[in-house]
């Protein structure tokens with residue numbers, strides 16, 4: 122009982138009555154009843170609740186809210202622990218039970234994450250705002266999204282995944298993204314994962330995919346840029362970065378993302394829950410796992426293309442989201458350019474803030490990479506409402522960047538005050554009939 126008493130101090134997402142339930146070793150159904158009823162059941166419970174509440178806040182004040190007095194790594198780990206409880210309901214971890222209602226994991230707590238839970242109910246819509254979702258989940262968008270999608274796709278049940286191991290793996294992945302990168306951070310990974318989920322639901326793909334394909338597709342999306350240093354391969358090579366040496370200057374970043382992911386799968390113990398005939402390939406840039414299911418080879422290749430599309434789909438989002446991503450990726454390029462200038466290195470293409478404007482970078486990116494790729498993707502997925510919507514956004518965004526390109530003074534400001542909507546273009550059929558909710 123005593124260890125549980127102390128353990129309950131570190132479970133800030135528990136309601137006060139639930140803590141008392143733990144304290145008295147009540148069965149979980151009784152704890153739930155306590156949770157649903159007014160918690161002032163008796164003076165003893167009330168006093169204990171009050172003590173625990175005060176103790177929680179003392180911990181927060183003395184350890185987390187006083188930077189400089191505690192070693193930063195320790196503070197970060199404690200913060201992660203407390204934050205962890207915000208998206209993973211502690212009582213469920215304690216009892217180790219799966220939820221009773223299929224299709225709902227209830228990982229998001231009732232109070233402060235209600236809005237995020239509401240957003241997840243529309244996770245298959247192309248208008249999903251990942252920036253807002255990240256704020257609502259306290260920077261845990263990747264873990265929260267992945268848990269929800271794994272449950273929604275029935276993967277937890279199908280592979281009998283251990284929730285603790287799954288959380289451990291996802292936590293490692295999210296933590297290994299560099300939060301100070303303007304673009305290659307965990308929000309980008311979550312955005313790519315959400316797009317990948319939409320693509321996996323495309324009729325042409327969905328009817329052929331096995332649960333393992335879906336699992337691999339989502340995992341690959343979540344981990345595809347893990348531990349990205351925020352600079353490109355040429356920069357790593359010319360600065361003799363340890364990653365370049367480690368991978369012998371060949372496919373440095375791709376190899377590192379891939380091997381890091383395999384390492385985390387092993388370290389978390391999640392690997393043991395995957396089918397026995399799944400084997401890892403040492404090949405670089407492989408979609409995570411090669412299996413003996415040879416008849417799935419074609420669809421594995423399609424999954425790789427889907428992941429590529431998800432990775433570069435920013436210009437296919439609606440303008441407000443697309444613009445934020447464009448500014449972020451250019452900010453990351455410019456930071457690299459500034460570093461190169463500082464160390465008298467040749468400035469890489471697209472990384473010179475004085476020469477390469479955001480609109481010109483975006484127009485080149487759309488014209489040479491995104492447009493050709495998504496034209497093919499549309500051909501493959503036809504008839505697909507999502508592809509038509511994405512192409513509609515893509516053309517509109519390109520037109521808008523073209524206007525901004527010749528307004529250099531306004532293009533460099535935050536709000537683009539003189540930017541105007543491009544000439545109205547024909548909308549994809551049904552776009553205004555709630556069709557944007559259709560992936």
Ligand SMILES: [Zn+2]
Pocket residue numbers: 309313345346432
């Ligand atoms: Zn990426």
